[in-house]
Amino acid sequence: MTLQRLQKVIAEAGIASRRKAEKMITEGRVTVDGEIVTKLGTKVETFSNITVDGEPIERESLHTYLFYKPRGVISTASDDKGRKTVVDYFSDLPYRLYPVGRLDYDTSGLLLMTNDGELANLLMHPRNKVAKVYVARIEGQLLPEESKKLARGVEFDHHKSAPAKVKVIRTDKKRNRQIVQLTIHEGHYHQVKNMFKAVNHQVEKLAREKYSFLTLDGLVSGKYRELTHEEVDRLKRVD
Numbered sequence: 001m002t003l004q005r006l007q008k009v010i011a012e013a014g015i016a017s018r019r020k021a022e023k024m025i026t027e028g029r030v031t032v033d034g035e036i037v038t039k040l041g042t043k044v045e046t047f048s049n050i051t052v053d054g055e056p057i058e059r060e061s062l063h064t065y066l067f068y069k070p071r072g073v074i075s076t077a078s079d080d081k082g083r084k085t086v087v088d089y090f091s092d093l094p095y096r097l098y099p100v101g102r103l104d105y106d107t108s109g110l111l112l113m114t115n116d117g118e119l120a121n122l123l124m125h126p127r128n129k130v131a132k133v134y135v136a137r138i139e140g141q142l143l144p145e146e147s148k149k150l151a152r153g154v155e156f157d158h159h160k161s162a163p164a165k166v167k168v169i170r171t172d173k174k175r176n177r178q179i180v181q182l183t184i185h186e187g188h189y190h191q192v193k194n195m196f197k198a199v200n201h202q203v204e205k206l207a208r209e210k211y212s213f214l215t216l217d218g219l220v221s222g223k224y225r226e227l228t229h230e231e232v233d234r235l236k237r238v239d
């Protein structure tokens, strides 16, 4: 739940400057969820109904969507090569959404899209260690020692990855490849591909199946759904 000072909310809605908003509050012209509020610094929730002189104020509504990103789509807002972007999928909505982090062009899977900058920053901050589950098809087969290395952390780009969870899902001996699930908390550029590369395996195909407690259940590639308030609140409690 995001709490904000009442005068800030009124000012951001473009009704008055913060100073004038404070005056409006002390003059008893402002209500929150039907009650007159005269105390300065009162905190209000994202979904509180606020009126000034009896008129409801328009607040920018915050939205977060869970998107099943297809392969072959770029995760930035625009692309100089004219390729399709994740933002293009949301062009019918009346607000502009941005991806929370990135998935590579050739990676599919779960990507959050939001206009809630505070939530995006919270989720992307390394301190918050949001768990992400990837499924990779790799060339060759992991030796037990390579699995252990991945789990302990490997070096790439002058960086040592944090401990990861490694689970072999399937081995295809005939084609000499393996499906491996990797659970990590970091989000460096090409993180998963680089981790496998550090133990001499090429990632042939990559998908993100889980982000924190969220999964792709009920969605097909290219589709999205809006998160519920409960899901957004739960994401905000990440630790």
Ligand code: URA
Pocket: 102, 103, 104, 105, 107, 189, 190, 191, 192, 193, 194, 206
């Ligand atoms: N790691 C990668 O290598 N690519 C992605 O798209 C996500 C994580």
